[in-house]
Amino acid sequence: MIDNNTHIVFDLDDTLFKEIDFVKSAYVYINSYINSRFNIDLSKNIKKCLSGEVNFFDLINSKLHPDQNFPIEKYLELYRFHYPEIKLSKDTSVFFEKILSHNIDFSIITDGRSISQRNKIKALGLYDQVKNIIISEETGFEKPHFNNFKILNRIYSNKKLIYIADNTSKDFLAPNSLNWDTICLINNGQNIHPQDFNLSIDYLPKIKVNYLTEINI
Numbered sequence: 200m201i202d203n204n205t206h207i208v209f210d211l212d213d214t215l216f217k218e219i220d221f222v223k224s225a226y227v228y229i230n231s232y233i234n235s236r237f238n239i240d241l242s243k244n245i246k247k248c249l250s251g252e253v254n255f256f257d258l259i260n261s262k263l264h265p266d267q268n269f270p271i272e273k274y275l276e277l278y279r280f281h282y283p284e285i286k287l288s289k290d291t292s293v294f295f296e297k298i299l300s301h302n303i304d305f306s307i308i309t310d311g312r313s314i315s316q317r318n319k320i321k322a323l324g325l326y327d328q329v330k331n332i333i334i335s336e337e338t339g340f341e342k343p344h345f346n347n348f349k350i351l352n353r354i355y356s357n358k359k360l361i362y363i364a365d366n367t368s369k370d371f372l373a374p375n376s377l378n379w380d381t382i383c384l385i386n387n388g389q390n391i392h393p394q395d396f397n398l399s400i401d402y403l404p405k406i407k408v409n410y411l412t413e414i415n416i
């Protein structure tokens with residue numbers, strides 16, 4: 200289904216890496232910040248925070264003295280703008296090696312903040328290879344709006360376009376309406392957003408895979 204006339208477009212979070220790994224990376228980073236500033240080490244609590252049992256920001260504040268100040272604005276700044284420790288899974292790396300060895304180009308369409316999303320793409324080692332990075336904060340359009348997909352429709356008007364993503368509530372509606380092929384990476388249980396394959400057909404991917412390496416090239 201993918202050949203030299205195909206331009207592949209990926210979603211980012213929970214498609215090219217697990218978003219929970221970004222959250223973990225942010226907690227580790229914030230912990231090192233509060234450790235150096237307030238001499239508090241909460242690293243043993245990170246697991247509980249990742250499972251949703253404990254709110255990390257509230258936990259930090261519960262450990263501070265009344266004269267110490269760690270506002271939500273600072274927490275969010277550290278969370279959003281740190282350079283994350285995330286990487287491609289083995290099968291995703293294999294898939295990229297394969298498409299690049301076949302000279303098949305790719306782009307990314309993602310919702311989120313410009314700096315956060317660009318840092319993630321850099322940390323995954325894809326920044327030099329990706330042809331176009333389209334981020335909702337930069338264009339002003341979020342999925343399921345089709346504006347960001349139309350940008351690539353114009354650039355690759357003579358190519359077959361394919362969108363690989365994970366979120367059934369917003370990812371596939373626009374590319375389906377523009378006659379792209381759509382592929383959903385099935386949630387392995389770690390995703391932040393649940394998937395619902397009982398939605399109306401406009402929202403559903405044409406193909407579902409458990410690993411990107413199941414896609415034939």
Ligand SMILES: [Mg+2]
Pocket residue numbers: 210211212213214364365366
């Ligand atoms: Mg996603």
